[in-house]
Amino acid sequence: MSELSYYYTPTKVVFGKAAEHQVGTELEKLGVKKVLLHYGGNSAKKSGLLDRVKASLSENGIQSVELGGVVPNPRLSLVYEGIELVKKEALDFILAVGGGSVIDSAKAIGYGVANDGDVWELYQSKRRATACLPIGTVLTIAAAGSEMSTGSVITKEEGWEKRAYDDDLGRPAVSFLNPELLKTLPWYQTAAGSADILMHTMERYFNQSTNMALTDGLSETILRTVMEQTMIVKEDPQNYEALAELMWASSISHNGLTGFGTDGGDWATHMLEHELSGIFDVTHGAGLAAIWGSWARYVYQNRLDRFVKFAVNVMGVTPEQTDDQTAIAGIEKMEAYYRSIDMPVSVSEMDVQLTVDQITEMADKCTEAAGGTIGVVKPLGRDDMIEIYQAAR
Ligand code: NZQ
Ligand code: ZN
Numbered sequence: 001m002s003e004l005s006y007y008y009t010p011t012k013v014v015f016g017k018a019a020e021h022q023v024g025t026e027l028e029k030l031g032v033k034k035v036l037l038h039y040g041g042n043s044a045k046k047s048g049l050l051d052r053v054k055a056s057l058s059e060n061g062i063q064s065v066e067l068g069g070v071v072p073n074p075r076l077s078l079v080y081e082g083i084e085l086v087k088k089e090a091l092d093f094i095l096a097v098g099g100g101s102v103i104d105s106a107k108a109i110g111y112g113v114a115n116d117g118d119v120w121e122l123y124q125s126k127r128r129a130t131a132c133l134p135i136g137t138v139l140t141i142a143a144a145g146s147e148m149s150t151g152s153v154i155t156k157e158e159g160w161e162k163r164a165y166d167d168d169l170g171r172p173a174v175s176f177l178n179p180e181l182l183k184t185l186p187w188y189q190t191a192a193g194s195a196d197i198l199m200h201t202m203e204r205y206f207n208q209s210t211n212m213a214l215t216d217g218l219s220e221t222i223l224r225t226v227m228e229q230t231m232i233v234k235e236d237p238q239n240y241e242a243l244a245e246l247m248w249a250s251s252i253s254h255n256g257l258t259g260f261g262t263d264g265g266d267w268a269t270h271m272l273e274h275e276l277s278g279i280f281d282v283t284h285g286a287g288l289a290a291i292w293g294s295w296a297r298y299v300y301q302n303r304l305d306r307f308v309k310f311a312v313n314v315m316g317v318t319p320e321q322t323d324d325q326t327a328i329a330g331i332e333k334m335e336a337y338y339r340s341i342d343m344p345v346s347v348s349e350m351d352v353q354l355t356v357d358q359i360t361e362m363a364d365k366c367t368e369a370a371g372g373t374i375g376v377v378k379p380l381g382r383d384d385m386i387e388i389y390q391a392a393r
Pocket of ligand 2: 284
């Protein structure tokens with residue numbers, strides 16, 4: 001196990017049917033007076049969720065100001081607008097009603113309000129935040145894990161740069177998780193969300209350190225559970241129990257638990273995907289599924305033991321004659337699973353035909369953002385990235 005491991009999850013979770021009715025009570029306990037109600041396109045309005053949240057707030061004497069319009073792969077321009085609005089209205093809390101995109105935008109606004117200077121500099125790794133306005137979430141999709149995570153991923157329209165900033169300061173104070181809210185999701189979003197949950201677990205599972213049996217066991221259970229429950233939702237989209245499993249998996253796969261006692265994991269697939277969704281605006285989870293197999297084939301020999309363990313314990317592969325064969329069988333089975341939930345296993349399946357110039361541009365941007373190599377299983381430089389993008393075409 002690594003020398004030092006930190007586990008810090010300050011987020012209070014309110015989980016279950018009608019969880020959003022507790023918003024007012026919980027925010028009142030936090031001393032909140034006036035919130036920014038941040039949301040995306042139309043889904044939260046159409047389902048009546050936004051009205052229920054507003055009612056709960058006003059029942060507890062909490063005022064709110066609205067800012068909708070967050071798009072998937074959330075944009076920096078709206079973040080700037082939110083910062084101005086929060087300052088002008090003297091708001092003391094940001095409540096994100098939506099998915100990872102809305103939550104990440106909320107975190108960025110929170111940093112922008114609480115720190116001087118251009119908030120984008122945090123995402124450029126030029127400086128660290130010293131504070132963040134408190135954030136709460138009413139989650140509507142099981143996917144990014146932003147409801148408990150340190151992460152916030154924002155896209156700057158100029159240059160289509162998609163960059164992440166990770167900080168404990170951005171972890172939400174409270175998250176309301178009502179699995180019923182997942183019932184209005186289109187199947188593609190549910191499946192992409194599951195791919196993201198799987199990947200948050202796998203990015204940590206494939207590392208270059210020693211591992212604790214307990215962490216491995218938790219991770220393997222999360223992976224098997226998410227795969228099983230997603231298939232149930234595919235057949236029966238209104239299945240509350242299955243949706244509840246996915247919603248909780250979203251949170252615990254990305255709150256740090258599955259990286260405990262390790263070096264933190266690889267994360268190269270995520271970094272390669274962020275370039276892809278930054279430029280082509282594809283759905284993040286689908287982009288991960290499209291790249292993962294190509295990444296895995298490129299690096300697996302550097303951590304053969306982990307790939308064999310994954311194949312046997314997670315994918316149910318019967319050990320083959322050689323470890324190499326077993327590892328490859330596990331990767332192939334994972335890709336077959338992605339196909340079975342209608343996720344792409346190549347970039348062209350997302351209607352993006354990558355040119356050589358675009359691949360070079362992504363590899364250049366990724367190298368620059370990382371300040372060198374990405375990943376730990378096999379540290380990947382610019383040429384390695386190009387090879388993986390080529391293979392994933
Ligand atoms: O905008 P609306 O109308 O709400 O529609 C959304 C959006 O089009 C829709 N949706 C959400 N909940 C719904 C619903 N439609 C019907 N019923 C519901 N209950 O789903 C679409 C996708 O929403 P989005 O918030 O983009 O999804 P997700 O949670 O997958 O977030 C993706 C973003 O999170 C980032 C990704 O890169 C991407 O930008 N990530 C954030 C992380 C973090 N903060 O820790 C980690 C991840 O690795 C990831 O990078
Ligand atoms: Zn992700």
